[in-house]
Amino acid sequence: MQRRSARLRKGEAAGSGVAPDESVAIEEEAPMFDVPPPSPDLLKGDLYDRLRRDLTALFMGERDPIANAANMAALLFHGLPDLNWAGFYVLRGDDLVLGPFQGKPACVRIAVGRGVCGAAVARGETLVVRDVHAFPGHIACDGTSQSELVAPLWREGRIAGVLDLDSSRLNRFDEADRRGCEALAALFMAASDPF
């Protein structure tokens, strides 16, 4: 991943009264972050190693959980193949509340114990669901979803939320994805302040 600086040109700060198309002008034309699509030949372990390095770079110098979760959702959505949704739910009392994500709009609140996300919290473990239609109580936010992985976010022995990945492909996630996502979730929690 290439990290580039981007800043507004002098006099183009938000609210400065310049035309909308000028107010977002960025000095360099190249993208701030280059997330090449994963090569089909790349082994899953190598792909997760690359994502871990990219996330480490993205989190550098920033501990805001919303900013880091937003960038992580975008990185995973574009960096992992065959996803139709990637994002976070944050635990607020007995509910999981929608956090930063990429994909179609999703249900905002999920009670602990409900759906795949709530079940992962209730059981305190990552759930890899090969066929969401066979999972009792699955909540369908995007009708095309066929399989799902939900990894709890742990902080000091307690769950603070979940990382949720959905795929339109049946049986998309396996043990390598479970290991990889748990490692990325741990990296996120170590690099970010509490929600």
Ligand code: SME
């Ligand atoms: N399928 C989830 C709901 C969240 S969406 O997938 C974004 C569940 O059953 O908990």
